[in-house]
Each structure stands twice: as structure tokens, then as C-alpha cells.
Amino acid sequence: MAGHNKWSKIKRKKGALDAKRSKMFSRIIKEITVAVKEGNSGDEEFNPRLRLAIANAKGVNMPKDNIERAIKKALDSDSAAIYQPTYEGYGNGGVAIFVECATDNLNRTVSSVRSIFTKNGGSLSTSGSVDYLFDRKGVFVLDIQPEKKEQLELDLIDGGAEEFDFDPETNELTITVAFEDFGNMQTKLEALSLETKSAGLERIPNVYTRLELEDAQKVLNLIDILEEDEDVQNVFHNLEMTEELEETMN
Structure with missing residues (x-):
């Protein structure tokens, strides 16, 4: 797991340096499209997957207009189906x-x-x-205040947290949960009014x-x-x- 965390940190920093914003936006627009079509709803309150996609969009500073446009397009019955091979x-x-x-x-x-x-x-x-060769896990990344780290970790264990990795250089906390606890952790973070920089299911070697x-x-x-x-x-x-x-x- 440590090797995966190291790779993930480097990848995030590299992505920021490379400024591959258009690729990130394209990826998240597809996340939004799939979430809307699968949930048959453009209302994030009733569509947990869409709520997650919007949170990821905000995590990469996607403009609100882009998010709303993506939702509207996905709701169009004539829009192309998105497959996930x-x-x-x-x-x-x-x-x-x-x-x-x-x-x-x-x-x-x-x-x-x-x-x-x-x-x-x-x-x-x-x-x-x-x-x-991979285990499917839920991975959440958020910014925290270092002095609140210990109490926060205790709170998040109730949401199913298996592992924490804190980067003191960026104040980023990476939380790993079992596949089946992904929804529980999403709910726990929302209850604590904590916004994620990114969240999703990853395949951990x-x-x-x-x-x-x-x-x-x-x-x-x-x-x-x-x-x-x-x-x-x-x-x-x-x-x-x-x-x-x-x-x-x-």
C-alpha cells in the first residue's frame, strides 16, 4: 500500500505541474454523464454517484457552468450512451x-x-x-488542519477507514477503505461537512x-x-x- 501511496502523490503533483486540465475535465465530464444516466437523475441530492462526480469536479476547480452543462447534456435522451470497458x-x-x-x-x-x-x-x-493482482479499494483525499488529524482519524474509523496516509508537505490526508465501505465513508465525510479533493474506487496492487x-x-x-x-x-x-x-x- 505504501508504494501505491507514493505513486499517487507523485502522480497528483505531476498532474498539477503538467497542467493537464483539459484531460481532467474530460474525464470528470464522463463521470458526470455516467452518473446521470445510471441514476436517471440530474439532482445530486438523490444521486450519490453524481454527488461524488461533482465533488471530484470541484476538486480540480472545474467551473460551475461546465458542471451544469455536462449534467444538462447527459439528461438529453438523444445524447450518446457511455460504455465503461x-x-x-x-x-x-x-x-x-x-x-x-x-x-x-x-x-x-x-x-x-x-x-x-x-x-x-x-x-x-x-x-x-x-x-x-489488485485489490479494489475506496480512496479519498482531502485537505485537513494538522492539529485536527488525530481526532479526525478516530471519527473516520467509524466510516470504515482501513488506512491513513498524511502528507505534512501538503496537509493532504489519504483515506483507504474496503470496496464495500465506499458509500459509508462518503456518507461519513458528508456528515462531517468535509469536502474531498478526489474520491473514487482504485485498484491497489x-x-x-x-x-x-x-x-x-x-x-x-x-x-x-x-x-x-x-x-x-x-x-x-x-x-x-x-x-x-x-x-x-x-
Whole structure:
């Protein structure tokens, strides 16, 4: 879990530095679209998934007008359906990679994902080939006041918190819960009037693959290209984040 937290922190900082705002907005608009269509409601009060998507939108400073426009478009019966396929494969050195997508064109998406794997030293595999190497967990990130950390953690244990990771440099608290406790934690945070910077279900590696620096960088390049694809929502992997590799990302 520690390796995953380190990767997540670097990824958030890197994302801020790279200012990939348009990609983040695109991803969240798809989250909003799926939430509205699945919940058959554009009212966040009665649609928990939409409430979560809006919270994530606010976490990346998406303008209110963009959020409202996305909800309105999703409510339009003529708007395209959004599918959520997943793909599994391997990167250089046998690193397991799990890709979550949201798309209105399945043929385009699978073709693009397969091409990215093939052209960057990886290979697309069959469903279930790497899924077992990950545990699905709920992960919440929020800003807190350091002096309130101890009491807050005690309160959040009631919501099902399994693990906490606090970054004193940013005052960010990362909370991990079991898959089945995701809704409980969402409700607990709302009851405490705490806004999240991000929240969602993630795939946490239960085993890591350690590579030499050159091979590890090739895997990171593959992951970066996958994440830039318009249909890709999330990419999870089990590459071990060594200090040497971390230094190349700063």
C-alpha cells in the first residue's frame, strides 16, 4: 500500500505541474454523464454517484457552468450512451497494467488501447489476466488542519477507514477503505461537512514488480501515453516506485 501511496502523490503533483486540465475535465465530464444516466437523475441530492462526480469536479476547480452543462447534456435522451470497458495487459518486464475507460465507441477504444500497448513495449491480454493482482479499494483525499488529524482519524474509523496516509508537505490526508465501505465513508465525510479533493474506487496492487531504471521508465512512458488517450479514465499498475525512479519524476 505504501508504494501505491507514493505513486499517487507523485502522480497528483505531476498532474498539477503538467497542467493537464483539459484531460481532467474530460474525464470528470464522463463521470458526470455516467452518473446521470445510471441514476436517471440530474439532482445530486438523490444521486450519490453524481454527488461524488461533482465533488471530484470541484476538486480540480472545474467551473460551475461546465458542471451544469455536462449534467444538462447527459439528461438529453438523444445524447450518446457511455460504455465503461476495462482492459488488462503487461508492460515492459511483466508489469501488470489495468485500464479503465469510458467511451461512446467501443471499437475505437479497444483499437487505440491495443495500439498503445503494442507500440510501447507492452501487450494487451485477456480479461482476468492481471485483475487478481489488485485489490479494489475506496480512496479519498482531502485537505485537513494538522492539529485536527488525530481526532479526525478516530471519527473516520467509524466510516470504515482501513488506512491513513498524511502528507505534512501538503496537509493532504489519504483515506483507504474496503470496496464495500465506499458509500459509508462518503456518507461519513458528508456528515462531517468535509469536502474531498478526489474520491473514487482504485485498484491497489497486492504484489509489486521491481525493474531496473531503464525498463521502469519505459513502463512509465507507456502509462503516460495510455492516460493521454481520450477514452482512458484510469490506469493502474504494479510497478514498484523506487527512490531512483522517483527522482527521475521530480
